[in-house]
Amino acid sequence: MTKIKLIIGLGNIGIQYSNNRHNIGFITIDQLAYDLKTTFKLENKLHGFLATTKIDDQTVYLLKPTTMMNDSGKAVKAVMNYFNIGVDEIAVIVDDIDRPYGALKIKKNGSSGGHNGLKSIADHIGTEEFIRVRIGVDRPAHEHNAVIKHVLGDFTKEQFEIEKPTILNAADASHDLLMGKALNFVTNKYNK
Helix, strand or coil: CCCCCEEEECCCCCHHHCCEHHHHHHHHHHHHHHHCCCCCEEEHHHCEEEEEEEECCEEEEEEEECCCHHHHHHHHHHHHHHHCCCHHHEEEEEEECCCCCCCEEEEECCCCCCCHHHHHHHHHHCCCCCEEEEEECCCCCCCHHHHHHHHCCECCHHHHHHHHHHHHHHHHHHHHHHCCCCHHHHHHHHCC
């Protein structure tokens, strides 16, 4: 089992997006950085905010792309190239409209499911064979514009209360992946 070296949280940069459902990846990776006692620094050449720390003498990285969601792959590819990180050494924290609030699903590979951030990463790194930590944000009516409005909308107070334990679990699952725990161990422990 290859250890995960890079966790990517997906979201959009800017205060106006900070409480959006689409930014659950940023919210969760901020929790992970807090748990690991590390902080993000802007790395313009890598198109993102990067945090680094060591786990068992292995340097690991947390990334929040500054490219906006639809071009996240540009930052992911830049960081992977710069630090010589392989596809099997990354995991992506992402919102999932096909799961209800409070649901957590960790899996390797699969399609982007219409998620532009995942699609961008797959396009830039040339494969969909990477781990996703998917956090449910529920689905609105099935019209295209309703979905965009939903994911770019803010969590209500009640919705965020439901998400809080899931955010903590997703951060813990990401931490377990960084510690080299096997994927099947992590999925059995956290998927719900």
